[in-house]
Amino acid sequence: MALIVRREALHPTLTRLDVLAPLVAGRAEPGQFIILRVDEEGERIPLTVADFDREKGIVTIIFQIVGATTAKLNRLSEGDEIRDFVGPLGQATETPDEPGKKTAVIGGGLGCAIAYPIARKLWQEGGEVHTILGFRDRSLVILEDEFKSVSGKTVLMTDDGSYGQKGLVTDGLRQLIDGGCQYDGVIAIGPLIMMKFVCQLTKEYGIKTLVSMNPIMIDGTGMCGCCRLTVGGKTRFACVDGPDFDGHEVDFDEAMARSAMYRPFEARRREAECVLLR
Numbered sequence: 001m002a003l004i005v006r007r008e009a010l011h012p013t014l015t016r017l018d019v020l021a022p023l024v025a026g027r028a029e030p031g032q033f034i035i036l037r038v039d040e041e042g043e044r045i046p047l048t049v050a051d052f053d054r055e056k057g058i059v060t061i062i063f064q065i066v067g068a069t070t071a072k073l074n075r076l077s078e079g080d081e082i083r084d085f086v087g088p089l090g091q092a093t094e095t096p097d098e099p100g101k102k103t104a105v106i107g108g109g110l111g112c113a114i115a116y117p118i119a120r121k122l123w124q125e126g127g128e129v130h131t132i133l134g135f136r137d138r139s140l141v142i143l144e145d146e147f148k149s150v151s152g153k154t155v156l157m158t159d160d161g162s163y164g165q166k167g168l169v170t171d172g173l174r175q176l177i178d179g180g181c182q183y184d185g186v187i188a189i190g191p192l193i194m195m196k197f198v199c200q201l202t203k204e205y206g207i208k209t210l211v212s213m214n215p216i217m218i219d220g221t222g223m224c225g226c227c228r229l230t231v232g233g234k235t236r237f238a239c240v241d242g243p244d245f246d247g248h249e250v251d252f253d254e255a256m257a258r259s260a261m262y263r264p265f266e267a268r269r270r271e272a273e274c275v276l277l278r
């Protein structure tokens, strides 16, 4: 059982929970994730460790309400407990061995919650960090001040131009590169389609690019094979080999097709959950 010590609604569809989980907080690194079950009958879902406080034993998760389990999780309040909260799982994001390397960190929507602790780690290790954040519109902007505090340059993009610059994160990245910024690496985290196009762009410029993959996961320990991806022509399991991979090697089209496989089932579960709430 893991106690919820703080709950904050960041947006009607986005919630932050601070959870008391000292064993996870003690070992978590940026890029890793947990798997939780809201209650005894609940399904297991993976969520990234968005932040952690080792001293207080607290792990922060930020989640988007997209279906039955995230809707159920969103109904918990401060003082409630999450049935299972297991982690940290997966490999931590690799950061450069030497300080002074210049990295562009790109977050798309909720991907910003995953990208923030990575940007902060790069900054704390003496790296030069530029961040490019993309959102559909102004109401969905999260963690802007947090990113600014760990970045030499922050570019904010919205699809509709309601905040920052109008356009996609790839437009922001191209502007920075064409303006003379020479990056040693790019880290891109967000929807599959966004990561695919960032990788196409960075391949053009020959910049090494890491992406964080989020396929459907069940056990999270490399046993069920559900989270498999093709990377560099080989089968890899996101839960144990990732979630980070060399973006120029990932077969994004296959990953997108696999992620759509369970849509009809998920829609039925969502409907069932709504009926139960009536």
Ligand SMILES: Cc1cc2nc3c(=O)[nH]c(=O)nc-3n(C[C@H](O)[C@H](O)[C@H](O)COP(=O)(O)OP(=O)(O)OC[C@H]3O[C@@H](n4cnc5c(N)ncnc54)[C@H](O)[C@@H]3O)c2cc1C
Pocket: 033, 044, 045, 046, 047, 048, 049, 062, 063, 064, 065, 066, 067, 068, 069, 070, 071, 110, 113, 114, 213, 214, 215, 216, 217, 218, 243, 259, 263, 266, 267, 269, 270
């Ligand atoms: C390593 C990893 C880290 C993630 N981190 C975050 C995060 O920090 N915040 C966040 O909001 N979301 C994160 N996700 C996605 C999150 O797990 C799904 O949004 C959640 O499982 C949806 O469950 P649901 O029942 O509410 O929705 P459903 O209606 O069941 O599904 C909605 C969509 O969520 C995805 N999904 C569903 N079940 C799973 C599953 N078991 N594993 C992975 N994806 C699933 C699918 O894309 C699906 O189409 C992460 C996924 C992975 C693999």
Ligand code: FES
Pocket: 216, 217, 218, 219, 220, 221, 222, 223, 224, 225, 226, 227, 228, 237, 238, 239, 240
């Ligand atoms: S989730 Fe089962 S092998 Fe990765």
